[in-house]
Amino acid sequence: MIPAARISAAIEVLADLTTRRRPAADALKDWGLSHRFAGSGDRAAIAGIVYDTLRRRASAAHVMGSEEPRALVLGMLVLMRALDGEAIAALADGSRFAPAPLTEDERARLADPSIKGAPPFVRGDYPQWLHASLRHVFGEDVVAEGAALATRAPLDLRVNTLKGEPEAVRAELSHLNPAPGRFSPLALRILLDSEGKAPPVSAEPAFLRGEVEVQDEGSQLAAILSRPVPGSQVLDLCAGAGGKTLEFAALMDNKGQLYAHDSDIRRLKPMHERLARAGVRNVQVRSPRGAEDVLHDLEGRMDLVLVDAPCTGTGTWRRNPDAKWRVRPGALAQRTAEQAKILEQAAHYVRPGGRLAYVTCSLLDEENGAQVRALLSKREDFHAVPPNETVLSLGTHGQALADAAVTSREGILMTPRRTGTDGFFVSVMKRAG
Numbered sequence: 001m002i003p004a005a006r007i008s009a010a011i012e013v014l015a016d017l018t019t020r021r022r023p024a025a026d027a028l029k030d031w032g033l034s035h036r037f038a039g040s041g042d043r044a045a046i047a048g049i050v051y052d053t054l055r056r057r058a059s060a061a062h063v064m065g066s067e068e069p070r071a072l073v074l075g076m077l078v079l080m081r082a083l084d085g086e087a088i089a090a091l092a093d094g095s096r097f098a099p100a101p102l103t104e105d106e107r108a109r110l111a112d113p114s115i116k117g118a119p120p121f122v123r124g125d126y127p128q129w130l131h132a133s134l135r136h137v138f139g140e141d142v143v144a145e146g147a148a149l150a151t152r153a154p155l156d157l158r159v160n161t162l163k164g165e166p167e168a169v170r171a172e173l174s175h176l177n178p179a180p181g182r183f184s185p186l187a188l189r190i191l192l193d194s195e196g197k198a199p200p201v202s203a204e205p206a207f208l209r210g211e212v213e214v215q216d217e218g219s220q221l222a223a224i225l226s227r228p229v230p231g232s233q234v235l236d237l238c239a240g241a242g243g244k245t246l247e248f249a250a251l252m253d254n255k256g257q258l259y260a261h262d263s264d265i266r267r268l269k270p271m272h273e274r275l276a277r278a279g280v281r282n283v284q285v286r287s288p289r290g291a292e293d294v295l296h297d298l299e300g301r302m303d304l305v306l307v308d309a310p311c312t313g314t315g316t317w318r319r320n321p322d323a324k325w326r327v328r329p330g331a332l333a334q335r336t337a338e339q340a341k342i343l344e345q346a347a348h349y350v351r352p353g354g355r356l357a358y359v360t361c362s363l364l365d366e367e368n369g370a371q372v373r374a375l376l377s378k379r380e381d382f383h384a385v386p387p388n389e390t391v392l393s394l395g396t397h398g399q400a401l402a403d404a405a406v407t408s409r410e411g412i413l414m415t416p417r418r419t420g421t422d423g424f425f426v427s428v429m430k431r432a433g
């Protein structure tokens with residue numbers, strides 16, 4: 001497909017996802033099925049345009065004075081891809097498969113794409129209704145934080161130390177030019193190409209041998225900061241597909257017992273294959289069994305309980321720009337109610353002197369500090385470990401992380417702007433002995 005045809009296709013996909021109110025991934029998949037002539041390169045390029053447009057939706061709409069998919073794509077091209085009006089006019093020339101020629105109004109708007117005087121939620125490209133919550137966390141930096149969340153995320157890998165050493169794995173993947181992580185000693189970072197496409201890492205021999213996993217550096221750090229100790233008893237209460245379970249097992253050097261649970265058995269399914277590939281031997285998956293209490297024997301026995309809580313995912317907007325516009329106040333209320341319940345449940349499994357790690361990929365205090373404060377007000381036998389103590393598990397990089405992140409009495413908040421990771425909140429609480 002010629003570049004202009006990819007732009008037309010992206011406009012079509014955006015129209016579909018707006019009119020039918022469905023996730024971008026579904027709309028893109030359907031487009032691919034009904035346009036089988038398009039190769040994988042075309043499909044990836046179209047997805048890149050769609051996701052970049054969603055990243056800059058508010059500012060693109062402001063520049064173009066319209067929320068129409070065509071306007072949003074044109075606005076994105078000038079704001080994010082640094083194409084000027086002439087270059088865009090050459091693409092949108094009305095020829096076969098290309099978008100219709102630019103109108104006079106579009107030309108004028110593309111010639112002056114400034115967003116300087118726009119409100120903060122436009123300059124930061126986030127939903128207006130979340131402005132007060134984000135401003136509460138970031139103050140004057142709210143626009144800069146939003147803008148960083150509106151960029152593309154790199155592809156981060158975690159070296160699985162059960163199977164390989166970071167330097168050796170990095171050498172093995174040298175054709176992908178991986179850079180070491182800024183804070184995580186386990187991270188390898190791979191930059192995307194100019195269209196935002198990542199290399200097919202899951203086909204790499206190193207991946208197939210279990211030497212690396214795809215995992216954002218922030219998620220890696222959240223697991224390291226939780227400090228699972230080799231030989232100890234650990235519960236991963238919201239284990240999902242096992243991203244952090246796998247890292248915990250490696251950090252524990254396969255020693256001790258790690259229990260992995262999730263209330264949704266379907267989410268646990270991929271974990272079984274991942275555990276085998278990663279050479280993990282100390283995990284017991286405790287799948288839900290209807291109304292049966294499958295964790296009752298763990299009460300008061302765990303050295304560490306991890307709650308990687310269901311959340312709004314506001315910290316992952318770089319990877320899921322679609323979610324940024326789909327999140328609603330009702331969803332936030334639902335998530336915070338779930339989080340409070342799960343945290344209370346989790347505290348029951350912690351032994352006296354043990355620790356409870358609470359992690360979200362949210363930036364909102366409602367889901368982070370407020371949840372920790374609520375639990376601590378109910379459970380006076382727990383206290384929050386100060387962030388400068390929590391970062392010690394990172395060794396020499398710990399202080400640098402504490403300096404870069406937003407720290408509070410309750411925990412540590414990483415953000416794309418501050419730590420170059422997805423947004424992650426980590427709080428470690430200790431139960432009195």
Ligand SMILES: C[S@@+](CC[C@H](N)C(=O)[O-])C[C@H]1O[C@@H](n2cnc3c(N)ncnc32)[C@H](O)[C@@H]1O
Nearest residue numbers: 238239240242243244262263264267308309310
């Ligand atoms: C953020 S995801 C977990 C991601 C996973 N830990 C990882 O690192 O890949 C949150 C998970 O919590 C699970 N969950 C939601 N409510 C739960 C509950 N009451 N008890 C246990 N798990 C729950 C969801 O099914 C979801 O898989």
